[in-house]
Amino acid sequence: MPQFEVSFNSPQCGWMSIGFRDEEKEFHTTTACSPYKTSLKQLLEILTSIMRGIRGKFVLNWNRDPEEFDFEFTAFESNLLIEIYQYPTPKKDLSQRKLVYSYLGDIEQVCNAFYRTFRQLYEDREIDEFESNWHHPFPLEEFKEFCKLVEAKR
Numbered sequence: 001m002p003q004f005e006v007s008f009n010s011p012q013c014g015w016m017s018i019g020f021r022d023e024e025k026e027f028h029t030t031t032a033c034s035p036y037k038t039s040l041k042q043l044l045e046i047l048t049s050i051m052r053g054i055r056g057k058f059v060l061n062w063n064r065d066p067e068e069f070d071f072e073f074t075a076f077e078s079n080l081l082i083e084i085y086q087y088p089t090p091k092k093d094l095s096q097r098k099l100v101y102s103y104l105g106d107i108e109q110v111c112n113a114f115y116r117t118f119r120q121l122y123e124d125r126e127i128d129e130f131e132s133n134w135h136h137p138f139p140l141e142e143f144k145e146f147c148k149l150v151e152a153k154r
Helices: 039-051 107-124 130-134 139-153
Strands: 005-008 015-021 026-032 056-064 065-075 079-087 097-107
Touching: 005 107, 026 097, 039 056, 039 065, 039 107, 039 139, 079 107, 097 107, 107 139
Parallel strands: 026 056
Antiparallel strands: 005 015, 015 026, 056 065, 065 079, 079 097
């Protein structure tokens, strides 16, 4: 399976650059802290559920005003399919939906990539004034739970 990397840069003024990269392709965008105020928390909850063995499709909504994104995570057996769909407006018209990135990989490998990224965000949160710059608290409880599961698999 190709190497998978996730990058979330320190937030600035309610915006955060995020990226996904594998050996074949990459996707980078900026995301906003609103209207989906709990996107980081929900992302950690989705990854935690998958690490606990829950299989199926999970959808995370995020935006880059005015564009909207659906981050779809489909877990089956030991694999995880990530598909990122972009909509030109908040209306989320399915006829205008465009697949902008996809990756299929081993669940543990993918979760390890998110783990490294969230760990870096956590370690830099005070230096980067995370809460002030993201306008929301760091999802500490969800982060700790996710870390516990990932670290137990190592």
